[in-house]
Structure formats: structure tokens, C-alpha cells
Amino acid sequence: xxxxxxxxxxxxxxxxxxxxxxxxxxxxxxxxxxxxxxxxxxxxxxxxxxxxxxxxxxxxxxxxxxxxxxxxxxxxxxxxxxxxxxxxxxxxxxxxxxxxxxxxxxxxxxxxxxxxxxxxxxxxxxxxxxxxxxxxxxxxxxxxxxxxxxxxxxxxxxxxxxxxxxxxxxxxxxxxxxxxxxxxxxxxxxxxxxxxxxxxxxxxxxxxxxxxxxxxxxxxxxxxxxxxxxxxxxxxxxxxxxxxxxxxxxxxxxxxxxxxxxxxxxxxxxxxxxxxxxxxxxxxxxxxxxxxxxxxxxxxxxxxxxxxxxxxxxxxxxxxxxxxxxxxxxxxxxxxxxxxxxxxxxxxxxxxxxxxxxxxxxxxxxxxxxxxxxxxxxxxxxxxxxxxxxxxxxxxxxxxxxxxxxxxxxxxxxxxxxxxxxxxx
Amino acid sequence: xxxxxxxxxxxxxxxxxxxxxxxxxxxxxxxxxxxxxxxxxxxxxxxxxxxxxxxxxxxxxxxxxxxxxxxxxxxxxxxxxxxxxxxxxxxxxxxxxxxxxxxxxxxxxxxxxxxxxxxxxxxxxxxxxxxxxxxxxxxxxxxxxxxxxxxxxx
Ligand SMILES: NC(=O)C1=CN([C@@H]2O[C@H](COP(=O)(O)OP(=O)(O)OC[C@H]3O[C@@H](n4cnc5c(N)ncnc54)[C@H](O)[C@@H]3O)[C@@H](O)[C@H]2O)C=CC1
Ligand SMILES: Cc1cc2nc3c(=O)[nH]c(=O)nc-3n(C[C@H](O)[C@H](O)[C@H](O)COP(=O)(O)O)c2cc1C
Ligand code: SF4
Ligand code: FES
Numbered sequence: 077x078x079x080x081x082x083x084x085x086x087x088x089x090x091x092x093x094x095x096x097x098x099x100x101x102x103x104x105x106x107x108x109x110x111x112x113x114x115x116x117x118x119x120x121x122x123x124x125x126x127x128x129x130x131x132x133x134x135x136x137x138x139x140x141x142x143x144x145x146x147x148x149x150x151x152x153x154x155x156x157x158x159x160x161x162x163x164x165x166x167x168x169x170x171x172x173x174x175x176x177x178x179x180x181x182x183x184x185x186x187x188x189x190x191x192x193x194x195x196x197x198x199x200x201x202x203x204x205x206x207x208x209x210x211x212x213x214x215x216x217x218x219x220x221x222x223x224x225x226x227x228x229x230x231x232x233x234x235x236x237x238x239x240x241x242x243x244x245x246x247x248x249x250x251x252x253x254x255x256x257x258x259x260x261x262x263x264x265x266x267x268x269x270x271x272x273x274x275x276x277x278x279x280x281x282x283x284x285x286x287x288x289x290x291x292x293x294x295x296x297x298x299x300x301x302x303x304x305x306x307x308x309x310x311x312x313x314x315x316x317x318x319x320x321x322x323x324x325x326x327x328x329x330x331x332x333x334x335x336x337x338x339x340x341x342x343x344x345x346x347x348x349x350x351x352x353x354x355x356x357x358x359x360x361x362x363x364x365x366x367x368x369x370x371x372x373x374x375x376x377x378x379x380x381x382x383x384x385x386x387x388x389x390x391x392x393x394x395x396x397x398x399x400x401x402x403x404x405x406x407x408x409x410x411x412x413x414x415x416x417x418x419x420x421x422x423x424x425x426x427x428x429x430x431x432x433x434x435x436x437x438x439x440x441x442x443x444x445x446x447x448x449x450x451x452x453x454x455x456x457x458x459x460x461x462x463x464x465x466x467x468x469x470x471x472x473x474x475x476x477x478x479x480x481x482x483x484x485x486x487x488x489x490x491x492x493x494x495x496x497x498x499x500x501x
Numbered sequence: 502x503x504x505x506x507x508x509x510x511x512x513x514x515x516x517x518x519x520x521x522x523x524x525x526x527x528x529x530x531x532x533x534x535x536x537x538x539x540x541x542x543x544x545x546x547x548x549x550x551x552x553x554x555x556x557x558x559x560x561x562x563x564x565x566x567x568x569x570x571x572x573x574x575x576x577x578x579x580x581x582x583x584x585x586x587x588x589x590x591x592x593x594x595x596x597x598x599x600x601x602x603x604x605x606x607x608x609x610x611x612x613x614x615x616x617x618x619x620x621x622x623x624x625x626x627x628x629x630x631x632x633x634x635x636x637x638x639x640x641x642x643x644x645x646x647x648x649x650x651x652x653x654x655x
């Protein structure tokens with residue numbers, strides 16, 4: 077099985093420096109790309125069926141195709157690498173950032189060339205200190221060896237690249253909020269359309285792609301779209317970083333073919349449940365995805381299949397709920413997070429989420445009422461797509477709406493017994 | 502007034518952006534790095550240097566979690582309170598840390614050594630529970646391990 081993304085990565089060891097990265101074939105894809113027309117690179121990425129790994133799965137080449145090209149395109153154009161990873165339960169981009177920063181930088185340069193961007197930013201979350209040091213060092217090395225700056229490797233193409241370390245807030249990862257943060261403003265999301273592809277940073281054409289998406293690009297350019305599609309067990313191309321946390325025997329992160337079945341990941345890679353614990357459900361792609369349960373274990377972990385099972389692939393890092401953990405308590409933890417991180421712009425979001433948090437808190441403390449279930453359900457509808465400015469609110473509704481469906485008995489027990497059945501007293 | 506060093510560092514970052522305003526978050530971080538936190542004076546200094554209104558900069562500063570508008574201890578402990586760490590027993594650790602340090606989350610020890618802050622997912626969920634002390638991640642925590650870590654910062 078091929079694992080292009082993690083090929084150079086061995087956790088706990090220093091990442092390859094520039095010389096080691098080159099020795100492993102690194103920057104070969106950039107050399108090849110600079111000999112191709114930008115449109116040829118876009119075509120290869122389109123052929124590869126690469127879909128965005130930031131969580132929404134938007135086809136990467138399609139997103140790039142909206143950027144104005146040619147001599148009369150507005151300038152400068154920007155490419156931003158979204159490395160804000162703050163989705164609870166998600167820890168995949170950190171491995172790529174710490175483990176092989178030159179792979180990311182090569183991916184950014186090639187992607188920037190494909191849309192003819194002039195400036196690239198890496199927007200990195202504050203807590204990733206080790207990643208910040210390693211990415212910064214790699215950018216310096218890349219400049220020094222002519223992979224960045226004016227006339228890259230003697231070509232007509234020039235690109236500046238800067239690291240921006242965020243001052244911390246979940247909403248900064250939403251692409252339009254991120255643009256405001258980069259401009260030195262409060263990170264409230266912007267209205268879409270216009271999409272950033274036509275009017276982004278300082279009103280100029282801007283592409284925002286996640287770390288994992290960009291890391292795939294050099295491999296597609298180097299080994300071709302057909303090879304990339306063949307890595308996958310589904311229609312989406314490539315491999316995927318899947319992770320698991322919670323009470324499994326072997327929590328971790330694995331690069332596997334896109335579309336690997338959930339059961340295989342949980343049983344073969346995560347090692348099944350720890351002794352004494354039973355599986356009850358899983359958030360398949362981070363905190364803002366719907367629960368799936370034992371009946372869905374055969375779902376293939378690709379964008380369309382997980383959607384058909386009623387959830388989303390999201391970030392592909394799954395959080396497992398076991399039978400000794402209270403589902404209401406877990407939802408309280410999740411909704412507390414979303415309430416705290418709401419940027420406060422839309423009423424259903426800031427007011428609805430703190431209301432939801434209060435209802436769940438009351439329920440955990442034995443003050444739940446029979447009418448609460450209906451109230452929670454109506455809140456999940458108000459938070460749903462279309463009622464708010466950004467996807468934070470719909471994301472917050474997902475675990476709750478599916479939790480109410482699959483763990484209804486547990487909610488009812490809290491209300492009838494006037495206490496949390498899992499609490500020790 | 503900004504120190505010479507602060508001014509130099511801010512100018513180096515300002516080159517990464519097409520206008521002065523965009524460097525304001527980085528500037529606040531630089532001031533915090535040197536002074537420990539961002540006081541009203543810090544806001545005024547940065548606002549003056551970047552030709553912004555202090556109130557405008559203040560509204561940016563308060564939006565972001567890692568700009569400290571109150572003094573913090575010598576070491577800042579960020580304890581992950583998000584879902585995977587919650588499942589793996591973060592509440593017990595919060596209790597333990599609170600008992601050991603004699604403070605509640607959000608507070609600083611009387612000797613000014615530690616500030617304890619709850620924090621969202623630190624991106625090491627497969628090794629939950631997790632915390633950071635200053636720049637370092639600590640994972641797979643239990644009370645005994647926490648005692649060792651605290652001792653190493655004495
Ligand atoms: N990686 C992480 O730490 C986190 C990831 N997420 C994920 O973020 C996702 C939501 O992200 P959004 O950006 O709000 O989703 P979205 O579906 O609005 O957009 C996804 C991407 O496709 C582009 N796009 C979508 N529709 C378009 C159109 N009609 N024309 C041109 N471009 C278009 C957007 O510009 C964006 O880059 C969720 O699926 C969630 O799983 C959420 C929180 C944290
Ligand atoms: C509240 C919120 C937070 C987000 N945080 C991140 C993030 O940390 N990293 C990320 O890549 N995408 C994040 N996204 C998704 C981005 O808006 C955007 O879809 C993504 O960066 C596009 O990259 P891709 O095309 O490579 O998937 C977030 C979305 C929302 C609504
Ligand atoms: S949905 Fe929530 S986070 Fe998104 S813009 Fe509205 S208030 Fe802000
Ligand atoms: S939930 Fe604690 S590190 Fe991710």
C-alpha cells in the first residue's frame with residue numbers, strides 16, 4: 077500500500093531538512109510543474125478527483141478554476157494555506173506540518189503557480205509551536221535555495237511566502253473569517269458570494285486550501301492523475317489521513333486509501349474497543365459531524381458514502397463514544413465548545429447555542445424536563461443550513477440532532493431519574 | 502512607548518503585509534512576548550505605532566484568546582477541555598491541577614508562578630488527556646505525570 081503523504085514522516089524524529097527532502101525526490105514535482113502551463117496543472121488536479129481535505133470536500137480544481145487568469149486578472153493574487161486545525165478531535169494536519177514541512181511548501185508553491193498567485197500565507201494556529209518553528213525554518217531554506225522569491229529556479233515565476241501565526245479562536249479556520257484575521261481585523265466571517273476565489277484578501281482573488289489538500293498536489297503532478305485515483309477505494313482520489321480517539325485500544329493516525337471502511341479503521345488500525353468497553357457510536361469526522369452507530373460500520377469513509385449514511389467525512393478524524401461515557405455529557409462538552417467559540421454575529425448561533433448548553437447542563441444535573449427534548453430538536457432546526465452566516469452553527473447542530481435520534485433513551489433516563497445515570501453518586 | 506526591540510520585530514513582520522494595519526495582531530503578540538501581557542499601555546503603544554485608534558485595536562485584541570489582557574503567571578498551563586480529553590478523564594485532571602496549585606481555572610497562583618487556563622483541543626487527541634505548559638505539549642496525562650511536570654517547572 078502506498079502512503080505518499082506520510083512517506084517521509086516518522087513521528088518523534090526531526091523532519092527531513094531540505095537536503096534530505098531533495099534526496100527523497102523532493103522538489104522534483106516543482107521542477108516538473110514549472111515546465112508545464114498552469115492550465116495543465118489544473119487539468120491534472122481535476123483528473124485526479126482531489127477533493128478538499130478541510131472538511132467540506134469541495135473539488136480542488138473546481139475551486140481553482142474560479143480564479144481570474146491572464147494578464148488582465150486583478151493582482152496581487154493570493155494562496156492561503158489553512159493550518160488553523162482547531163476542530164475538536166482533529167489532529168491530522170499537525171502531523172504533516174511537523175513531520176514534513178517541505179512537502180507542504182512544495183505543495184503550496186505548485187498550487188500557487190497553478191493559479192499564478194503572487195503571495196502565499198501559511199495561517200497557522202497558535203498552539204502548534206513546534207510546527208511554527210519547523211515551517212519557518214523550511215521557508216527560510218526554500219528561499220535560500222531559490223524555490224521561493226524572484227524567478228523560482230530561473231523561471232519567469234515569482235512567489236513570496238509568509239507564516240502567519242494566529243492569536244487563537246476556532247472561527248479563524250472558517251475561510252472568510254481567516255481572511256479578516258489576516259487583514260488584522262476581528263475574525264467574523266464574510267458573506268459568500270462573492271467567494272474568495274474572486275474577491276478574497278484585500279479584495280483580490282484568493283484561494284484557501286487546507287494543509288492536507290495542498291500536500292497531495294506534488295504527488296499528483298509527479299506521478300499523475302491516474303496513479304492518484306488508483307490509490308483510492310472510491311471515486312474520490314488519493315489516500316486520506318484517518319484518525320481515532322476515545323476508548324479504543326490503539327488510538328492514532330493512519331494514511332489509508334480514501335474510502336477505507338469505517339469498520340476496518342476501527343478494528344484493524346484502532347485495535348477495537350479497550351477491554352471492558354463497548355462501542356456505542358462515533359463522530360466520523362470531528363466534532364461538527366453527525367453520530368453514526370454500529371449499523372453503519374460498513375460505510376466507506378469517503379465524502380459521498382458517509383453523507384449517504386447521514387453524516388459527513390469532515391476531517392476524517394473520528395471520536396468514539398463508549399458505553400461507560402454519558403452521551404448527554406459528551407454533547408454538553410461539544411455544545412459548550414460551540415457556544416464559547418461562536419463569533420456572536422448571528423442570533424440563532426450565539427443565543428441558541430448558549431441556551432442549548434444550559435438545557436444540557438440542567439439535564440446532567442438532574443433538572444431536565446420532559447419538554448426539553450422537543451426544545452432541543454427545534455434548536456437544531458434553527459441552527460441548520462441557511463439560517464446563519466457560516467457553517468459553525470450547522471456544524472454544532474449535527475452531533476446534537478443525531479445524538480437525540482440515536483441516544484433518545486439516555487436523554488429520557490436523565491429526565492425520569494432526575495440525575496445522570498453515569499455519575500458516580 | 503515601544504522598545505527598540507519591539508519596534509524592530511514589528512517592522513520585520515510588517516514587511517509581510519501590504520499595509521500597516523494587517524500587522525496589528527502580530528504586534529500585540531510581540532508586545533505580549535516581551536511584557537508578559539497586553540496592558541492598556543501596550544494597546545496605546547501599538548495603536549500609536551500603527552496609526553490605529555486604540556479602541557479599534559482594543560476590539561481586535563479582545564477577540565482573540567491568546568492575547569492576554571490581564572497579567573498571567575510565569576508559566577501558562579493550557580489544559581485541553583475538548584471532547585476527546587473529556588472522554589479520557591480531563592475533569593479528574595482539572596481537579597488534580599486545581600488542588601495541587603490551589604487555584605481554579607482562570608486564576609494565577611499566589612506566587613505568580615502558574616496560570617491555569619482551560620483551552621480547546623490541542624491537536625493531540627490520540628494521546629488524550631493533553632495539556633501545554635508554555636510552548637510544550639504534554640500528553641497521556643495522569644495525576645502522577647502532572648506532579649512530575651509541575652516539579653520540573655519549580
Ligand atoms: N479542519 C478543521 O479544523 C475544521 C474543519 N471544519 C470543516 O469545515 C467545513 C465547512 O467549511 P466551509 O468552508 O464553511 O464549507 P463550504 O462548503 O462553504 O466551502 C468549502 C470550500 O469550497 C468553496 N466553495 C463552496 N461552494 C462554492 C461555490 N458555489 N463557488 C465557489 N466556491 C465554493 C469555498 O470557498 C470553500 O473553500 C465543515 O465540513 C467542517 O467539517 C470545520 C471546523 C474545523
Ligand atoms: C468554524 C469553521 C472552522 C474551520 N476551520 C478549518 C480549519 O481549521 N482548517 C481547514 O482546513 N478548514 C477549516 N474550515 C473549512 C474552511 O472554511 C474551508 O472550507 C477549507 O479551508 C477549504 O480547504 P479545502 O478546499 O482544502 O478543503 C472551517 C470551517 C468552519 C465553518
Ligand atoms: S454562525 Fe455563529 S460563528 Fe458563524 S458567523 Fe454566525 S454567529 Fe458567527
Ligand atoms: S480533544 Fe484534547 S487534544 Fe484534542
